[in-house]
Amino acid sequence: MTGACVRLKKSGAALFVRHRHMPMLRTIYGRLPASLRLWISSRVTAWGRTAIADMRFPDTLAWRQPVELARPRAGSLGYLESDGLNVFGFFDGRFGLAESARLYTRALLECGVPLAIHNLPRPAEHDGGDREFDGLYSSDMPYPVSLVFANPGQLSAADLARIRARTSDNLIVGCWFWELPRIPNAWQAALADVDAVLVASEFIEKAMIGASDKPVLRVPVPIAPRADSGLSRADFGLRDDVYVFLTSFDYHSSFARKNPLGAVQAFREAFPAGDEAVALLVKSTHAREHPFAAHALLSAADGDPRIIFVDQNIDAAHRRALQRCCDAYLSLHRAEGFGLGMAEFALTGKPVIATGWSGSVDFLAGSPYAVDCRLRELRNDEYPHSHGEVWAEPDLAHAARLMKKAVDGPRRMPSAVAEFLDPLRNSESLVRAIESIRRQAHA
DSSP states (O other): OHHHHHHHHTSHHHHHHHHTTSHHHHHHHHHSOHHHHHHHHHHHHHHHHHHGGGOSOOOOGGGGSOOOOOOOOTTTTOOOOOOOEEEEEOTTOOSHHHHHHHHHHHHHHHTTOOEEEEEOOOOTTSOOOOOTTTTOBOSOOOSSEEEEOOOBTTBOHHHHHHHHHTSTTOEEEEEOOOOSSSOOGGGHHHHTTOSEEEESSHHHHHHHHTTOSSOEEEOOOOOOOOOOOOOOTGGGTOOTTSEEEEEEEEGGGOHHHHOHHHHHHHHHHHSOSSOSSEEEEEEEEOGGGOHHHHHHHHHHHTTOTTEEEEEOOOOHHHHHHHHHHOSEEEEOOSOOSSOHHHHHHHTTTSOEEEESSSGGGGTSTTOTTEEOEEEEEOOTTTSTTOTTOEEEEEOHHHHHHHHHHHHHSOSOOOOSHHHHTOHHHHHHHHHHHHHHHHHHHHO
């Protein structure tokens, strides 16, 4: 992997790859002959076929052991009074919205809410294979309200109309995630197809209220500590004698928004000597489909052996084991609707060093590891539906200081995040909010 990276890094192709987001270089690249642009693209793609394929965790025996499925158990947390819900989501998907749907639905089930669960065909760009809800799916829709975990564009108006027609009270609540201060104009048509919107953070709530007079239900994603797969540091290729920072992202979720380049740069600024007992694990998915961005990220590490790159989609139980094996989480995002990875890691009580803006501030309020930032306007090519929008630019020097503080400070710290994410509390809030919507509809 390293050899392939170095060879491309010394070529003219790498100059564009590494600095391609600079406006001047974008302009220059656009004026290059088509044959030269094709050559650059082919070089990077060829690199991706070899280098990215090697960015995986060690193939130890522990990885080959079957992972016990932690299926939700109806009523295990109690029984909330409810007429029940029809729930739709990408339940077998391995991506953020699918995981959020499973977490909300698991909490409702374990709080005794009657549910009819429907697995939607997932978008083609996302991985599947999650089996947590196998055997729990229904073909019926017996309940008065349908809760749909799919952003606008992931389901058609005709799909929603069919769901509404089979829902006894004809009420649909859409659960949507968005990462910028204003909801896109393209979502307005979808707002007309739902009766209310469930959101996970105050940040999304403000964006939604500014776009519609539909009821907005704010309920954080319900998350509770759960057993992991038992994998050790050795199974993840991590040494026992170093302090490990974890940063994770999906290339499909916007490289610019997730800003892993900032994480790499802050790490190298925090620990410039090269002999500190620290490591940064950059855990990603779908690098193969984004070879230009992947090469830019590896190039930013400049061969630093303390920065470990892994591109691999793993089971949730393995993900929790990875979180247990790491000492701190680093997210220098420019915007987050909620921040599921940060929330999961925060439950461990270990430091979460994160940009102090957007959805994650709800559960990281008062954190001593909030990274200073300034708001700036987005460039047109940085994110969909972003014209005239702003997001945060984290202060990398401040992030570096916080990383050094984390290494020298306590490994665990008191936090109110468990109460904020509590499944029983949040399920009760959701059930009450939906019942209120029903009463208003029948008034």
